[in-house]
Amino acid sequence: MKLKELSSLLDLSATTVSRALNGYPEVNAETRARVLAAARRHGYVPNQMAQRLATGRSMAIGHVVPLSEHQTINPIFAEFMHGAGETYSAAGYDMVVSIVPQDKETAAYEAFARHHKVDGVIVHGPLRLEPRIDLLDRLGLPFLMHGRDERPEDTYCWLDIDNRRAFRRAADFLLDLGHRRIALINGLETMNFAARRRRGFEEALAARGIAPDPALLRSGEMTEPYGHKALHELMALADPPTAFLASAITIALGALRAARELGLAPGRDVSIVTHDDDLSFLSNAGAAPLFTATRSSIRAAGRRSAEMLIARINEPETAPRTELWEAELTLGSSTGPNPRQTP
Amino acid sequence: MKLKELSSLLDLSATTVSRALNGYPEVNAETRARVLAAARRHGYVPNQMAQRLATGRSMAIGHVVPLSEHQTINPIFAEFMHGAGETYSAAGYDMVVSIVPQDKETAAYEAFARHHKVDGVIVHGPLRLEPRIDLLDRLGLPFLMHGRDERPEDTYCWLDIDNRRAFRRAADFLLDLGHRRIALINGLETMNFAARRRRGFEEALAARGIAPDPALLRSGEMTEPYGHKALHELMALADPPTAFLASAITIALGALRAARELGLAPGRDVSIVTHDDDLSFLSNAGAAPLFTATRSSIRAAGRRSAEMLIARINEPETAPRTELWEAELTLGSSTGPNPRQTP
DNA sequence: GGCTAAAGTCAAAGCGCTTTGGTGGAACCC
DNA sequence: GGGTTCCACCAAAGCGCTTTGACTTTAGCC
Numbered sequence: 100m101k102l103k104e105l106s107s108l109l110d111l112s113a114t115t116v117s118r119a120l121n122g123y124p125e126v127n128a129e130t131r132a133r134v135l136a137a138a139r140r141h142g143y144v145p146n147q148m149a150q151r152l153a154t155g156r157s158m159a160i161g162h163v164v165p166l167s168e169h170q171t172i173n174p175i176f177a178e179f180m181h182g183a184g185e186t187y188s189a190a191g192y193d194m195v196v197s198i199v200p201q202d203k204e205t206a207a208y209e210a211f212a213r214h215h216k217v218d219g220v221i222v223h224g225p226l227r228l229e230p231r232i233d234l235l236d237r238l239g240l241p242f243l244m245h246g247r248d249e250r251p252e253d254t255y256c257w258l259d260i261d262n263r264r265a266f267r268r269a270a271d272f273l274l275d276l277g278h279r280r281i282a283l284i285n286g287l288e289t290m291n292f293a294a295r296r297r298r299g300f301e302e303a304l305a306a307r308g309i310a311p312d313p314a315l316l317r318s319g320e321m322t323e324p325y326g327h328k329a330l331h332e333l334m335a336l337a338d339p340p341t342a343f344l345a346s347a348i349t350i351a352l353g354a355l356r357a358a359r360e361l362g363l364a365p366g367r368d369v370s371i372v373t374h375d376d377d378l379s380f381l382s383n384a385g386a387a388p389l390f391t392a393t394r395s396s397i398r399a400a401g402r403r404s405a406e407m408l409i410a411r412i413n414e415p416e417t418a419p420r421t422e423l424w425e426a427e428l429t430l431g432s433s434t435g436p437n438p439r440q441t442p
Numbered sequence: 443m444k445l446k447e448l449s450s451l452l453d454l455s456a457t458t459v460s461r462a463l464n465g466y467p468e469v470n471a472e473t474r475a476r477v478l479a480a481a482r483r484h485g486y487v488p489n490q491m492a493q494r495l496a497t498g499r500s501m502a503i504g505h506v507v508p509l510s511e512h513q514t515i516n517p518i519f520a521e522f523m524h525g526a527g528e529t530y531s532a533a534g535y536d537m538v539v540s541i542v543p544q545d546k547e548t549a550a551y552e553a554f555a556r557h558h559k560v561d562g563v564i565v566h567g568p569l570r571l572e573p574r575i576d577l578l579d580r581l582g583l584p585f586l587m588h589g590r591d592e593r594p595e596d597t598y599c600w601l602d603i604d605n606r607r608a609f610r611r612a613a614d615f616l617l618d619l620g621h622r623r624i625a626l627i628n629g630l631e632t633m634n635f636a637a638r639r640r641r642g643f644e645e646a647l648a649a650r651g652i653a654p655d656p657a658l659l660r661s662g663e664m665t666e667p668y669g670h671k672a673l674h675e676l677m678a679l680a681d682p683p684t685a686f687l688a689s690a691i692t693i694a695l696g697a698l699r700a701a702r703e704l705g706l707a708p709g710r711d712v713s714i715v716t717h718d719d720d721l722s723f724l725s726n727a728g729a730a731p732l733f734t735a736t737r738s739s740i741r742a743a744g745r746r747s748a749e750m751l752i753a754r755i756n757e758p759e760t761a762p763r764t765e766l767w768e769a770e771l772t773l774g775s776s777t778g779p780n781p782r783q784t785p
Numbered sequence: 786g787g788c789t790a791a792a793g794t795c796a797a798a799g800c801g802c803t804t805t806g807g808t809g810g811a812a813c814c815c
Numbered sequence: 816g817g818g819t820t821c822c823a824c825c826a827a828a829g830c831g832c833t834t835t836g837a838c839t840t841t842a843g844c845c
Contacts, residue, residue, distance in 0.1 A: 101801060112825045117803060127823060147557040148495040149801035152830050157491065159538075164527070172520035181509055184541025188550075193559065195502075196537045198527025207531075214490040216536065444831060455795045460833060470793060492831035495800050790843075798835080805828075813820075 100143045109137055120145070159193040160408060161217035165204040175347075175397055176223060178378050179245065182401025183221065190409055192218075205234060212238035218412045221245060221404055225291045241415060243408040245400060248291050256411050258404045258422045262292050263299035265393040265426035269344055269372045270303035272391070272428065277437035278342040278370060282315040284329045284354065286346045293318065296346060296374070315340055326353025334361060341437050345373040348381050351390055355433070370434040374426070388431035395426040443486045452480055463488070502536040503751060504560035508547040518690075518740055519566060521721050522588065525744025526564065533752055535561075548577060555581035561755045564588060564747055568634045584758060586751040588743060591634050599754050601747045601765045605635050606642035608736040608769040612687055612715045613646030615734070615771065620780035621685040621713060625658040627672045627697065629689045636661065639689060639717070658683055669696025677704060684780050688716040691724050694733055698776070713777040717769070731774035738769040 106116040111134070119126045119134035126134075137143075151157050162180065164172060180194070187194050195217055197207045208231070211217050219241035222231050229248040232255055244257040266283075273281050283300050286293040301311050314336060319325045326345060330353070333340055345351040351373035355365055363369045375383045375392035377399075383390050407420050449459040454477070462469045462477035469477075480486075494500050505523065507515060523537070530537050538560055540550045551574070554560050562584035565574050572591040575598055587600040616624050626643050629636035644654050657679060662668045669688060673696070676683055688694040694716035698708055706712050718726045718735035720742075726733050750763050 102803095103801075113802080114804080114826080115824055118824090121803085125823065130823080144556050146495075146801050147559060148491065148498075148500065149830090150803080152489075152491040152495045152832085153801080153803040155491075155830075166524055166527075172515070172524060174517070177515035177520055180539070181515060181541055184507070184509075184539065188540065188542050188546070194539045194541065196523070196527065196539050197531065198524055198537065199531050203531070213487050216490060445833095446831080456832080457795055457797095457834080458793080461794095464833085468793060473793080489831050492800090493833080495802085496831080496833040498800075786845105788844085790841105792841075793839085795838075796836095799833085801830105803829085806826095808825080809823095811820105811822080814818085815816105 100141050102143075102145065105134075105137060105141060105143050108141070109134060155215065157193075157215055157218050158191060159195045159217045160187060160405065161195045161197060161211045161220040162223070163204055163207045163211070163220065164196060164198045164223075165201040165207075166198060167201050174349075174378055174381075175376055178376065178397045179223070179401040179404075181379075182396075182398035182403075183405040184401075186402050186405035186409070190405075192405075192409065204231075208234055208238060208240065212240045219243070219408050221408060226289055227291050227294050229291070241408065241412050243404050243411065243420075245404055246290075246292055252421060253419055256407060256419045256421060258400060258407060258424070259292075260395045260400075260424045260426050262295035262426075263302070265374065265395075265428075266296040266299035266344065267303045268299075268428055269374075269391075269393050270300045271306075273342045273344065273370060273372060273434070274303060274307055274309075276342075276370065276434065277440040278340075279309060279437070280312070280315065280338060280340040281342045281344060282317065282329075282333045282340040284317045284319075284326060284343060284345045284350050286318065286321045288318040293346060300344060321347035321350050323349045323353040323356075326350035326355075327357045328353070330354040330357035331361075334358075334363075340369075341439055342370040342372070342434070345371060348373050348375050348378065348383060348390065348392070351392075351433075352381075355389075365433045366435040368438060370437075372434060375429075383429075383431065388429060389433060391431040391434040392429050393426040394429050395424055400424070443484050445486075445488065448477075448480060448484060448486050451484070452477060498558065500536075500558055500561050501534060502538045502560045503530060503748065504538045504540060504554045504563040505566070506547055506550045506554070506563065507539060507541045507566075508544040508550075509541060510544050517692075517721055517724075518719055521719065521740050522566070522744040522747075524722075525739075525741035525746075526748040527744075529745050529748035529752070533748075535748075535752065547574075551577055551581060551583065555583045562586070562751050564751060569632055570634050570637050572634070584751065584755050586747050586754065586763075588747055589633075589635055595764060596762060599750060599762045599764060601743060601750060601767070602635075603738045603743075603767045603769050605638035605769075606645070608717065608738075608771075609639040609642035609687065610646045611642075611771055612717075612736050613643045614649075616685045616687065616713060616715060616777070617646060617650055617652075619685075619713065619777065620783040621683075622652060622780070623655070623658065623681060623683040624685045624687060625660065625672075625676045625683040627660045627662075627669060627686060627688045627693050629661070629664045631661040636689060643687060664690035664693050666692045666696040666699075669693035669698075670700045671696070673697040673700035674704075677701075677706075683712075684782055685713040685777075686715070688714060691716050691718050691721065691726060691733065691735070694735075694776075695724075698732075708776045709778040711781060713780075715777060718772075726772075726774065731772060732776060734774040734777040735772050736769040737772050738767055743767070 102113050106113045116134050119131040184194055199207045222242050222244040225244055225246040225248045227249050235242045247257050247259045288294050304311050317329045343354055351371055358365055358369050365371055372391045375394040377394055377396040445456050449456045459477050462474040527537055542550045565585050565587040568587055568589040568591045570592050578585045590600050590602045631637050647654050660672045686697055694714055701712050715734045718737040720737055720739040
């Protein structure tokens with residue numbers, strides 16, 4: 100069943116039928132009702148390929164996933180996709196995923212733009228100075244960045260959480276508990292979010308006149324083994340920390356495992372605060388969460404990012420949309436007063 | 443730069459230019475060279491939307507990911523996508539991912555078919571009797587299944603590993619080491635792969651006249667905590683097993699953690715064999731792997747599955763393509779002779 | 786040299802939709 | 816009652832490609 104058949108069935112022109120279906124105002128209400136009914140009855144669905152050719156819009160959003168031989172789609176990314184995917188389904192957009200070797204990332208964006216394959220892209224994991232912003236501006240491809248970089252913040256669309264503030268609050272919380280030797284087990288500090296978290300952490304220390312000890316600052320890929328190793332190494336220092344601030348729940352789990360191996364009870368002998376992306380398969384929610392955490396759902400971020408990008412695509416001339424989310428600080432059982440506190 | 447412009451630039455018809463670019467034989471070799479050179483020089487790239495409309499092919503492969511609130515894209519799935527994505531990029535196909543609530547899965551396939559959004563789909567995680575096969579046949583959508591179901595095997599395309607044989611060999615290996623109480627910590631046995639693995643396991647026992655003990659058979663979602671819990675429970679039995687056969691490396695890691703908590707040395711006090719999907723971020727390779735394992739790369743399976751599906755799409759009339767891969771049995775340090783063996 | 790076959794090219798007709806630029810007629814206005 | 820406005824609809828021209836069917840050469844054959 101194609102548009103022409105349907106329109107001749109209804110004794111109407113294809114124009115009117117098309118307009119009726121697409122909600123244009125210049126169609127008689129009665130006619131529109133007739134058209135919609137007939138379309139439903141005969142199971143008419145417009146051919147998307149034809150629509151796309153005619154409108155020049157692809158009704159698809161792209162995600163470029165650069166991967167090396169050694170790394171795969173990580174859980175945080177997958178969870179974000181999950182959220183974005185929900186929005187796409189609801190809004191009638193397709194999600195096109197381009198999985199490419201790292202050195203072909205630029206080419207992948209160029210291919211998206213050149214072929215008009217997608218109406219926009221979502222950019223993941225911005226570095227401190229993100230070259231993809233310039234690339235996409237040059238290509239004229241609308242985008243939304245999940246995260247920010249260091250440039251002025253109103254020149255492009257982004258959704259981010261207030262990483263600096265979250266880690267400042269987390270550090271303040273530990274300081275309030277009397278901790279003075281606090282270690283930061285951070286993500287890779289070439290990434291913007293990690294750099295901001297570190298800043299927040301250092302601000303909190305500075306506000307209490309504490310100079311950060313470089314020996315207590317770690318940066319690395321956010322895996323469980325990394326957290327495990329980091330805690331062991333930190334506890335082996337001459338003056339070990341009493342509290343740990345972890346950038347991901349995977350890290351915190353590793354740290355927890357190491358603490359238990361050392362016979363240290365979390366919340367009593369050592370305190371751990373982590374950032375929690377609220378991953379569905381690593382839940383830290385419930386009445387008594389394992390970890391005290393700064394929490395912000397990455398799936399919700401995916402959902403919202405997709406919405407913002409679609410809005411942007413529909414109104415390209417408006418000012419860039421940005422959203423800064425506050426992480427909530429949730430109390431768990433992994434924190435307690437500094438056991439070495441001098442009253 | 444569009445086809446018409448290019449062709450008038452070359453003083454040729456659009457027909458000839460199109461044919462030259464698409465490798466049709468009825469074009470003079472010299473003409474073709476001219477066309478290709480001009481296309482490159484002017485940076486001409488055909489508009490995919492127009493191509494798709496004209497040819498009726500979408501040059502895209504679909505993946506439907508049904509998700510509930512509680513589960514997210516799992517690592518095994520992500521790794522498969524990684525492999526498939528490599529093939530798609532190389533072959534000029536797009537990957538379209540439809541992330542939908544579980545109850546909308548059928549609708550997602552129907553949408554793919556109705557809109558001609560994709561030329562084919564890859565079906566993940568077949569159950570023992572897989573309803574999606576009938577659905578896709580009815581929709582006329584070419585597909586390749588990663589795994590099989592129980593119906594006759596030459597009626598549709600699939601790529602699978604020989605799960606039965608792999609687990610038979612793994613069990614035989616443990617039996618040869620003198621183990622007689624062997625536990626199976628399997629995946630969900632509503633899934634086909636898990637059912638086959640169990641069959642292989644039971645065959646090996648039967649061949650030595652051992653009746654399987656239901657208390658030693660576990661089935662569940664393949665997570666680390668599940669493996670941890672299962673080993674603890676199994677070791678608490680009056681007559682605990684001396685060896686464990688795990689269906690995934692995540693399970694094996696959980697079991698290992700539990701074993702260490704009980705002060706049991708793997709390879710001496712207990713033996714663990716696992717299936718290993720060769721996940722890049724959980725590597726069990728190298729000179730001295732942690733686990734003795736039946737290994738088969740899921741990323742390679744993704745790559746190959748995509749190739750097979752594309753071949754199928756290009757030649758729909760041929761017999762269904764199937765491929766059965768053998769898993770390799772690799773020796774690690776997690777297995778040893780039965781310590782309770784009576785000589 | 787006349788006939789057929791093959792090679793190389795082209796004009797035009799799709800593919801199935803959207804959108805432009807009308808048109809006819811009813812309604813409104815003084 | 817003639818002019819204007821608005822409403823509801825339509826024919827036809829795209830969108831940018833592929834493919835059909837036909838046409839002109841040139842080559843091959845007896």
